[in-house]
Amino acid sequence: MAITVVLFIVVLASLLFHWLTPWWITPLASNWGRMDQTLWITFLVTGIFFTIISLVLVWTIWRYRHRTGHKAAYEPDNPRLERWLIGITTVGIVGLLAPGLVVYADYVRPPSEAMVLEVVGEQWQWRFRFEGPDGRLGGTDTRFVTPENPFGLDPADARGLDDILVSGNEVHVPLNRPIHVFARSRDVLHDFYVPPFRARMNIVPGQVSSFWFTPTVAGRYESMCAQLCGVGHPNMRGTVIVEPEPSFRAWLGRQGTFTAALAAAAAAKAQGPAVGDPLVDRGRALAGAKGCTACHSIDGHTIVGPTWKGLFGKMESMDDGTAAKVDEAYLRDFIRNPTARSVKGYPPVMPKVELTDPELDALIAYIKALAPQ
Amino acid sequence: MAYVIPTHPDEPHHAPQSFWTRYVWSQDHKVIAVQYGCTAIAVGLVGLVLSNLMRLQLGFPGQFAFIDAERYYQFVTMHGMIMVIYLLTALFLGGFGNYLIPLMVGARDMVFPYLNMLSFWFYLLSVIVLMASFFVPGGPTGAGWTLYPPQAILPGTPGHDWGIIVMLVSLLIFIVAATMGGLNYVTTVLQARCQGMTLLRMPLSVWGIFVATILALLAFPALFVSGVMMLFDKTLGTSFFMPSLVSMGQMSAHKGGSPLLFQHLFWFFGHPEVYIVALPAFGIVSDLISVHARKAIFGYRTMVWAIVAIGGLSFVVWAHHMFVSGMNPYFGFFFATSTLIIAVPTAIKVYNWLLTLWRGDIHLSVPMLFALAFMLTFLLGGLTGLFLGNVSVDIPLSGTYFVVAHFHMVMGVAPLLVVFGGIYHWFPKITGRMLDDRLGHLHFWVTFLGTYAIFFPMHYLGLLGMPRRYHHFTDYEFIPASAHAFNAWITVIALIVGAVQMVFVFNLLWSAFRGRKAGPNPWQAASLEWSTPETPPAHGNWGPELPVVHRWAYAYSVPGAPLDFIAQHAPPGEGGAEPTYGGSHEHLGR
Numbered sequence: 017m018a019i020t021v022v023l024f025i026v027v028l029a030s031l032l033f034h035w036l037t038p039w040w041i042t043p044l045a046s047n048w049g050r051m052d053q054t055l056w057i058t059f060l061v062t063g064i065f066f067t068i069i070s071l072v073l074v075w076t077i078w079r080y081r082h083r084t085g086h087k088a089a090y091e092p093d094n095p096r097l098e099r100w101l102i103g104i105t106t107v108g109i110v111g112l113l114a115p116g117l118v119v120y121a122d123y124v125r126p127p128s129e130a131m132v133l134e135v136v137g138e139q140w141q142w143r144f145r146f147e148g149p150d151g152r153l154g155g156t157d158t159r160f161v162t163p164e165n166p167f168g169l170d171p172a173d174a175r176g177l178d179d180i181l182v183s184g185n186e187v188h189v190p191l192n193r194p195i196h197v198f199a200r201s202r203d204v205l206h207d208f209y210v211p212p213f214r215a216r217m218n219i220v221p222g223q224v225s226s227f228w229f230t231p232t233v234a235g236r237y238e239s240m241c242a243q244l245c246g247v248g249h250p251n252m253r254g255t256v257i258v259e260p261e262p263s264f265r266a267w268l269g270r271q272g273t274f275t276a277a278l279a280a281a282a283a284a285k286a287q288g289p290a291v292g293d294p295l296v297d298r299g300r301a302l303a304g305a306k307g308c309t310a311c312h313s314i315d316g317h318t319i320v321g322p323t324w325k326g327l328f329g330k331m332e333s334m335d336d337g338t339a340a341k342v343d344e345a346y347l348r349d350f351i352r353n354p355t356a357r358s359v360k361g362y363p364p365v366m367p368k369v370e371l372t373d374p375e376l377d378a379l380i381a382y383i384k385a386l387a388p389q
Numbered sequence: 390m391a392y393v394i395p396t397h398p399d400e401p402h403h404a405p406q407s408f409w410t411r412y413v414w415s416q417d418h419k420v421i422a423v424q425y426g427c428t429a430i431a432v433g434l435v436g437l438v439l440s441n442l443m444r445l446q447l448g449f450p451g452q453f454a455f456i457d458a459e460r461y462y463q464f465v466t467m468h469g470m471i472m473v474i475y476l477l478t479a480l481f482l483g484g485f486g487n488y489l490i491p492l493m494v495g496a497r498d499m500v501f502p503y504l505n506m507l508s509f510w511f512y513l514l515s516v517i518v519l520m521a522s523f524f525v526p527g528g529p530t531g532a533g534w535t536l537y538p539p540q541a542i543l544p545g546t547p548g549h550d551w552g553i554i555v556m557l558v559s560l561l562i563f564i565v566a567a568t569m570g571g572l573n574y575v576t577t578v579l580q581a582r583c584q585g586m587t588l589l590r591m592p593l594s595v596w597g598i599f600v601a602t603i604l605a606l607l608a609f610p611a612l613f614v615s616g617v618m619m620l621f622d623k624t625l626g627t628s629f630f631m632p633s634l635v636s637m638g639q640m641s642a643h644k645g646g647s648p649l650l651f652q653h654l655f656w657f658f659g660h661p662e663v664y665i666v667a668l669p670a671f672g673i674v675s676d677l678i679s680v681h682a683r684k685a686i687f688g689y690r691t692m693v694w695a696i697v698a699i700g701g702l703s704f705v706v707w708a709h710h711m712f713v714s715g716m717n718p719y720f721g722f723f724f725a726t727s728t729l730i731i732a733v734p735t736a737i738k739v740y741n742w743l744l745t746l747w748r749g750d751i752h753l754s755v756p757m758l759f760a761l762a763f764m765l766t767f768l769l770g771g772l773t774g775l776f777l778g779n780v781s782v783d784i785p786l787s788g789t790y791f792v793v794a795h796f797h798m799v800m801g802v803a804p805l806l807v808v809f810g811g812i813y814h815w816f817p818k819i820t821g822r823m824l825d826d827r828l829g830h831l832h833f834w835v836t837f838l839g840t841y842a843i844f845f846p847m848h849y850l851g852l853l854g855m856p857r858r859y860h861h862f863t864d865y866e867f868i869p870a871s872a873h874a875f876n877a878w879i880t881v882i883a884l885i886v887g888a889v890q891m892v893f894v895f896n897l898l899w900s901a902f903r904g905r906k907a908g909p910n911p912w913q914a915a916s917l918e919w920s921t922p923e924t925p926p927a928h929g930n931w932g933p934e935l936p937v938v939h940r941w942a943y944a945y946s947v948p949g950a951p952l953d954f955i956a957q958h959a960p961p962g963e964g965g966a967e968p969t970y971g972g973s974h975e976h977l978g979r
Contacts, residue, residue, distance in 0.1 A: 092685040
C-alpha cells in the first residue's frame with residue numbers, strides 16, 4: 017500500500033525535479049549545439065519510457081495488490097505482445113542512435129581550415145603552443161624536456177623555432193574560427209575540459225589526441241582537468257578567453273617564440289642561484305626528484321603552491337588568520353607536516369614527502385638560496 | 390540427462406566430523422556460501438565507511454582536516470574496488486551462487502567441493518591482502534578504481550609505491566578464487582542437475598548466475614594479464630603501459646608503452662564485470678517478483694535468451710567507457726551502436742517483470758519491496774545509460790557526476806537492492822528463522838528513498854559539468870552555491886543510509902539466533918530449494934533420494950490447482966507444466 021503512494025510520489029518528484037532543477041548544462045559557447053539537441057532528444061525519448069513504465073508499475077502494484085480472495089491470473093507469455101514491445105523499443109533506440117551518430121560523424125572530421133592549438137598537460141598545469149608564421153608545429157620528444165624547455169621541443173627542428181609558446185594556464189582563442197586541438201601530455205593522463213564548449217578529449221602520454229570546436233561566444237571560460245591525474249587534479253585549472261580576431265592577434269603577438277625562450281634560458285643560466293655549494297646542489301636535485309617543482313616554481317610564477325623565488329624570509333598569512341615568517345623552522349615544520357596549516361590563497365593539497373633529515377637540510381638550503389640574502 | 394553425484398550419504402569426502410571441518414574447513418556449499426557472504430558483507434561495511442568519509446569531505450570541504458587530497462583519493466579508490474569486486478562480485482557468485490545453484494538444480498553439492506573450499510580461502514586471502522594495503526608505507530593506492538597507468542605507478546598519486554602493488558596482488562588472488570569457484574558453478578549447472586531438471590526448467594536465478602559466471606571466466610583473464618603487466622612495469626621496469634615520460638621533473642626509464650592498451654584490457658574485463666553483477670541480480674529479482682506476485686514469470690524463454698544475449702553482447706561494448714580516451718575516434722561508431730543494441734534485451738527484461746506483476750497477486754513482503762524498488766532504480770539507471778552509450782551525448786558528460794550517478798544507480802544501488810531482497814527471501818532457508826519484519830521495513834525505506842534522493846539529483850550536477858574525482862570544488866565560477874549546498878545534503882543522507890545498514894547487520898545477527906522460526910517454505914515458493922527435507926538443509930541437501938523434477942519453477946496460480954503454486958518436484962499428475970512454444974497454449978493449465 018504505502019509503496020504505491022511513495023513510488024508515485026517518487027516518480028512525480030523526479031519529473032518535477034527535472035523541470036525545476038537549479039542545475040543544467042552550461043550555456044553553449046561553441047558550434048556543438050547539435051550535441052545539446054541530441055541530449056534533448058535523449059531526454060525526451062528516455063523521459064517518455066520512464067514516465068510510462070514507472071506509472072504502469074505504480075498502477076499495477078496498486079491494482080493487483082494482495083487482498084483476501086484475490087487470485088493471480090495464469091499467463092506465462094504472450095509472444096505477440098513481446099514482439100510489439102521489442103519493435104517499439106527498437107524504434108526508440110534507433111531514434112536515439114541515428115541523430116547521435118550523425119553529429120559524431122562531424123566530430124571526427126575537423127575542418128581543414130581550422131586553426132591549430134596544441135594543449136600540453138602536465139601535473140598540474142597547462143601549457144599551450146601555436147604555429148608560428150611557417151604554419152607548422154615543430155617536433156617534440158620527452159627527451160628534450162628540461163626546465164628551460166618544458167614543451168620538449170626539438171631544438172634542431174627548424175619548424176619549431178617560430179612556434180609560439182604559452183606557459184601559464186591562460187590561453188586566448190579567436191571567436192568564430194574552427195580550432196583543431198592537438199593534446200599532448202608529458203607525464204600522466206589528463207583531459208582538457210571546458211564545459212560550455214562541449215568538445216573534449218583525454219590527453220595520453222606517448223600519443224597526440226585531437227578534437228575540434230568553433231568558439232561562438234566571446235568571454236572568459238574556466239577549463240579544468242577531467243581525468244584523475246594525481247593529488248593535484250582539482251587544482252589543474254585554467255582559463256580560455258574567446259575574443260575577436262584582432263584582439264586575439266594582439267595577444268598572440270605578445271607571446272614569446274621558442275627561439276626567444278631558448279635565448280632567455282641561456283641568459284638566466286648565468287645568474288641562477290649560486291652554483292658550487294654542494295648542499296644547495298643536492299637540494300636542487302632533490303626538488304626535481306621528489307616532485308616539489310611540479311607545484312613550486314623557482315621563477316616567481318605560481319603553479320599550485322607558492323613559488324620558492326624569494327620565499328625564504330617572507331611573511332606568509334595562514335588560512336586561520338595568523339601570519340608566520342618563513343624561516344628554517346617554518347619550512348621544516350611545513351614539509352614534515354604539510355596539512356597542519358594552510359597558506360592563504362593556496363589549496364591545502366601538499367602531500368607528505370618522505371625525506372631524511374639530511375635531505376630536508378639540503379632542500380631548505382636550496383630554498384634559502386633562491387631568496388636574496 | 391544430467392550426471393548425478395553418487396547418493397551415499399556417507400561418502401568419504403563428505404561427512405564432516407568436528408566443528409573445524411564442519412564450519413571452518415568446510416566443503417559444504419552452504420557453509421562456503423555463508424562464509425563468502427559474511428566476508429563480503431564485512432568488507433562491504435569497510436567500503437561503506439570509506440564512502441561516508443569521502444562524502445564528509447565533499448559535503449563539508451576542509452572541515453575534516455584528516456581527509457586531505459591524498460586520503461580522499463585513497464578512499465575513493467578503495468571504496469570503488471571493494472564495492473565492485475570484493476562485495477558485489479563475491480556476494481553474487483560466491484554467496485548466492487554457492488548457496489542457490491546446488492539447491493535449485495537438485496544437486497547434493499558443488500561437483501568439486503574441495504576446490505570450492507579453496508575458492509573461499511583464496512577470496513579471504515585476497516581480502517586480507519587488500520586490507521593490508523591500509524597499513525603499508527604510503528597507504529593504499531589512490532589511482533581510482535580503474536587503476537589507470539601511467540599515474541597509478543608514478544609519484545603524485547597516493548600509494549604509488551606499495552599500495553598499487555598490494556592492490557594488484559590482491560586482485561590476482563581474487564581472480565584465482567573466482568576462477569576456482571566459477572569452474573565449479575558452471576560444471577555443477579551443466580553436470581549435476583537432478584533428474585527432470587532440464588536447462589530450460591532452471592530458475593532464472595540459476596540462469597543469471599550461470600551466465601555471469603561464464604562472463605567472469607572469460608573477462609577476468611583480461612584483468613589478470615593487465616595486472617601482471619602493470620606489476621612488471623612497476624617492479625621490473627618493463628614498459629607495457631608506460632610511454633617515455635617526464636614525471637615530476639625526472640625522465641623515466643620507460644619507453645614505448647601504451648596507456649590505452651591498459652584501458653582496453655581493463656574495460657574488456659570491466660564492462661562484462663557490470664553484467665557479472667547485473668545478471669545474477671536480474672535472475673534473482675525475476676524469482677522474487679514471480680514468487681511474491683504468485684504469478685508465473687512472464688516470457689520465461691525470452692528472459693533466458695535475454696540473459697544470454699546480454700552476456701554475449703557485453704563483450705563487444707567495452708570501449709563505450711573510452712569514447713573520450715583518445716583512442717581512434719572511428720571506434721565510437723561501432724561501440725555506440727553495439728551499446729544501444731544491448732538496451733533492447735535489457736528493456737525486454739523490464740517489460741517482462743512488469744508483465745509478471747500485471748494481474749498478479751502482489752504480496753508486499755520485504756523481499757518484494759526491494760524487488761519493486763529495484764525495478765524503479767534499474768529503470769532509471771538503465772535509461773541514463775542510453776545517454777552515456779550514445780557517443781555524441783557522452784562527450785560532454787564523460788567524467789562528470791552524471792557518470793557517477795548513473796553507475797551508482799545501475800550497478801551500485803540496483804544490485805544491492807536485489808542483494809537485500811534476496812537475503813530477506815532466502816534467510817529462512819539458510820537459518821531456519823525469519824528476519825525481523827519491522828527492522829526490514831525500516832532498512833528498506835531508508836535505503837531506497839535515501840539512495841534515490843542522493844543519486845537522482847546528482848545526475849544534474851553532471852549536466853552542469855561538475856567533474857568527478859575532485860577533492861574540492863573551491864572557487865569555480867560555473868558551480869553555483871546551490872550545488873555546494875546539495876553536496877552537503879547528499880552527505881547527510883549518505884550518513885543516514887550508512888547508519889541504517891547497521892540495523893540490517895543487527896537484524897541478520899539477532900534473527901539468526903532469536904528470529905521467529907520459519908517453516909520449510911514460508912513464501913510458498915515452487916522452486917526446488919524450498920523442498921529440502923530439513924530446514925536449514927542438512928549436509929547432502931536431499932536425504933537418501935535425490936528429488937525428481939516434473940515442471941518448471943514458475944507454476945504459480947495454475948487454474949484448477951488446489952494451491953496457488955505447484956512445487957517443481959510434485960508428482961506429474963498435478964499439472965503446471967512449463968509452456969511449450971510453437972503450439973497452442975491450451976494444455977498449460979489442466
